[in-house]
Amino acid sequence: MFDFIRSHQRWMQLILLLLIVPSFVFFGVQGYSSFMASEPELVSVGDQPITLGQFNQARTAQLEQYRNALGSQFDPAAFDTPEFREQLLNRMIDERTVALAAAKGRYSVSDETLRRTIAAIPAVQENGQFSSQRYRDVLAAQGMTPTTFELGLRRDLAIAQVLQPIGLTARVPAEVSENILALLTEKRTVERRVFSATDxxxxxxxxxxxxxxxxxxxxxxxxxxxxxxxxxxxxxEQAASKNVKVTEENIESFYKQNQARYGQPERRRVSHILIELPASANDAVKAEARAKAEDLAKKAAAAPQSFASLAKDFSQDTGSANQGGDLGWITKNMLVPQVENAVFDLERGKISGVVESPFGYHIINVVDIQPASVKSLAEVKEDITNEIRKQLAAEQFAQLGSKLTSLVYDQRDSLSPIATALNLPIRSASGLTRDGLLPASQRSGPELPEDEQTILGNPKVRQAVFSSDVLKEKLNSGVIEVSPDVIVAIRVSAIHPAHVPALAAVSQQIKQRLTDELSLAAAQAAGQKELDLLKAKPDSEVKDFEPAVEVTRQQPSSLTREQLEAAMSASPQPLPSFVGVAGADQYTILKVSKIEPGAKPEATQLNQLQAQLSQAWGAAEEQAALKVLRNEFKVKLLPDANKLISGELDAAKL
Known part of the structure; x- marks a missing residue:
């Protein structure tokens, strides 16, 4: 057979070609490449898909924002939920839909609008005024150039035009706001009688x-x-750090290597005068600007006390000129190199000559200098110890994680050798279903700690447990990453088929349930009987009611939400008015004896409520518009989207 193939290679190539070409005929090159692609598509928006890779990029960026905002309180597991994944996916769908609408509508942003938007950003202002120098410095610190930032901002502003006008033009009539405010401040005097089921x-x-x-x-x-x-x-992290020890040598070495982190670098209070130089300036313009700068430098050097007034009169840096050229306290890496070198070469109180930079010609005045200072080891010892412990724990975690991965695949039929090798305890739990843990009353053993409940509630863990190898073959699972700092290996020790417990096992539970139901029914019957009597004879003597309280929709006193709604909805005629409220474990009769209209609203209060209602109405209209756009661009959730939301689709497997 193989001899035939070797001796008839041309024939075999032709046969293979005939087999392959029809696949392109039937499916097309695009279909073939899609077939070969491995990245799942989650949603189609128009003719553009949202892929799992794009979702993971957005999720990483979102988690990084939370990490920066929450610091040490950040818990990745808290965001590894179906709700979080669905919310993020919907936001991506909305962004893609609005972007398509902006492109279809050919929305654009004028240069003037872009300029005003940038000038209004507080981070690029000095004393309330736009500073071109600060603008460039802030962008440079973010690794951006003005060109790239302005392109992105122009795109975002164009996209905002799709929905923003809808929300901004929504307006709730003043009459509606007045009526709502009157309802919110209406005061009612209420008495309460409770028929408790336990009685x-x-x-x-x-x-x-x-x-x-x-x-x-x-x-x-x-x-x-x-x-x-x-x-x-x-x-x-806890398991990885339990044997970590931080020595005095570790602390001292870390302190010496990182002293810059525990001190204040040298700072200089700097003022400057800037003569701007346009990028398109010819030699004559450059010479004129330099001559002007040199003249100012001579005047400043001759009379240093006049520097501030010269800056106010002649500096073309609008952000600092009004403050006498003051740039505030400057540390290294805050200014362009030409200016920074001049700043840190000058002595206190000295005026520089003309310094050229990409922005023009500068005259620099170093007003004051604060030398670098470093905190003592004693002041930062605790912080250093904690940081070293975290670093060592991270290294230990990585080593143990690698070892755990290797051991799990080498030892599939027991966790004991793995636990012994890693000095980790074997934990046990019962009552794990495909949908989560059974209620405590249906599980054996002690109550599980919260961290174990979180682990066993993770969809990836449950998916592994109910996989064929783990469930039927009773083999160890592979390593499961619950979160970046928590990994798990799990095995099934016993299987309990679906069943109805024996009567003896649930008899007490049923008895308590029936007792509670019948007690509540008796309380409701007694309460309803009393309510009927009070409605028939509203002027009769009222017994066993609690002292009267005054309530409003904003101040419910001790009333529950259901009781407050019933009290505020009770008919105002005639008074007293009686209403009954059924609760989970009681029945309540409310007596409304007095109704006072709300106070006349102040103009400020009414305007504030109207603005809040208009904002809420605008947001609702924006959501309605988004639904229309989703229909227009034929947004469709694909099967992998549901798998992603439930946790079945694991990006780590790509």
């Missing part, structure tokens, strides 16, 4: 026959789904 429980008699009847009629409510008992090993 009737002693009179309830639940028989064995009642329990058996309920048991036979409610098998589906008692069904416990298939669940498993599991053993698992957890490697986290």
């Amino acid at each position: 009737f429980s002693k009179s309830i008699d639940v028989t064995e026959a009642d329990i058996k009847k309920w048991y036979d009629s409610n098998q589906s409510k008692l069904l416990i789904p298939e669940n498993v008992d599991v053993q698992f090993i957890v490697l986290n």
